Amino acid sequence: MFKYALKRILTFIPMLIAISLLSFVISINAPGDPVERLSKAAGNEGSAEQQSGASKKIKQELRKKLGLDLPIFYLSVTDLAASDTLYKVQDKYHKANLEALTHQSGNWPAISEYYLSLIALQKAHQQVDAKEIVANDTSLSLNTVNEATNQFGFEIGSLLETSDKTLVPLKFEKMNGLLQNHVFLSNLKAPLFNVKQSREDLFTNSTRWKTYIPTISWYGGKNQYHLWLLGNGKDRKGLLRGDFGISYIDSQPIESKIWQKVGISFSLSIISIFLAYLISIPIGIYSAYKKDSAADKGMSLVLFVLYSMPSFFVATLLLLQFANPDNLSWFPVSGIQDPTIFDPNWSLWMKLKHRMPFLILPIITYTYGSFAFLSRIMRVGMIDVVSQDYIRTARAKGLGEGKVILKHALRNSLLPVITVFAAIFPMAIGGSIIIEVIFSIPGMGVEVLNSILNYDYPMIITVFTLSGFLTMVGYLVADLLYAVVDPRISYK
Secondary structure, three states, X not given: OHHHHHHHHHHHHHHHHHHHHHHHHHHHOOOOOHHHHHXXXXXXXXXXXXXXXXXXXXXXXXXXXXXXXXXXXXXXXXXOXXXXXXXXXXXXXXXXXXXXXXXXXXXXXXXXXXXXXXXXXXXXXXXXXXXXXXXXXXXXXXXXXXXXXXXXXXXXXXXXXOOOOOHHHHHHXXXXXXXXXXXXXXXXXXXXXXXXXXXXXXXXXXXXHHHHOEEEEEOOOOOHHHHHHHOOOOOOOOHHHOOOOEOOOOOOEHHHHHHHHXXXXXXXXXXXXXXXXXXXXXXXXXXXXXXXXXXXXXXXXXXXXXXXXXXXXXXHHHHHHHEOOOOOEOOOOOOOOOOOOOOOOOOHHHHHHHHHHHHHHHHXXXXXXXXXXXXXXXXXXXXXXXXXXXXXXXXXXXXXXXXXXXXXXXXXXXXXXXXXXXXXXXXXXXXXXXXXXXXXXXXXXXXXXXXXXXXXXXXXXXXXXXXXXXXXXXXXXXXXXXXXXXXXXXXX
16 A cells, blocks of 8 residues: 555656646746736835835846746747847837737847837837926927827837737837827937838738748746746745745735645645544434334435525524624624634644633534535445445345444445545645635635636635645545555555
């Protein structure tokens, strides 16, 4: 069994690499620019200058810290027309536009020239001072100047992000119209002409044949995936050492936010799973032993009702009945501890004693559906086992009914419920969103909900990665338990 477990653990390595690679692909393709998201998150707590947007220097530092100034992977398989330095373009939408232009033209030097001319036009536009223009020409209103200037800037931004051959001429037409109608934009004529000229060169000097010739570019260990997985030995530790990135919500490292919340959700889930199995196995055995009796039918009805009741309904009902001053105020309404009297320096026993009243109702809500489901599975498995020939042989030998059930039938009937354990164990990491929200439990369920609502992709991907790992652990534990409960199963 040890050799089998070791082999399975070794197979975790390629599977973890596959999970990490999938998580990485999802992360880099998530909507939006992570630097902009993190800049806004940091700006919410800073000065007025920060709140208006992080400076260019700060954004560059963030981009470098996240590794966005590096190639995506160890190598890239592209075509001869593509640039092997395209990853240096910071804006992902600009990058997508350049990739599209590469497929259309195949002439990277001309594409690069076109892009640089657009950047030069954008810089010239940013130097247009509306207040200065109005001060020099009192016939102009500030609103008119701002409207024309902003419209021109919008068209520049659109050109940086689009390669549509029908849309681009319309953009140029609008910009020409603005130049003709507003003399104060005359300084933009020359850079706009350069943009038009470089745009024409894209297709007059097209080398599309290069797009049909594949090529491989090797970047080595200095790439985004390597940094994400293994870190850089400095400010990034990498996924394998618990560095899951930075939250988009508050710019805090995810590892500093997740472990306590994971611990809360995981503890509640494990306790509920343990209680569910502790209750369901005896009930399933008894129902199978008393098959089709009044007790079996009554118990089946009760279990069916319990399983059919939604968790949010049961949670609300428990709160109304047992945490309501108008009924029975036996338990606290929400949370896992009283913040006014809880002392972090308490012993483990004192912490458990203090938190127990807070956890009873959530644990009941976590448990009731699971043990109802597991009881039915246990009953079906036990009924199938007790009809086997070796059970009849054991009874024919004169063994007592209790010994037949507990020693011979029980172990083999546990296989289905062990299989269910392998499926429900990974869910422990994510907690129960509904239950944690209702009881105001600061676990992973609430954190995942907030992450989804705020598009905090690093947190979502972290939960996905950890769930994948726990799935492998769950199936390994299930396989080992198969061999423990059933002597016919062996791993050599």
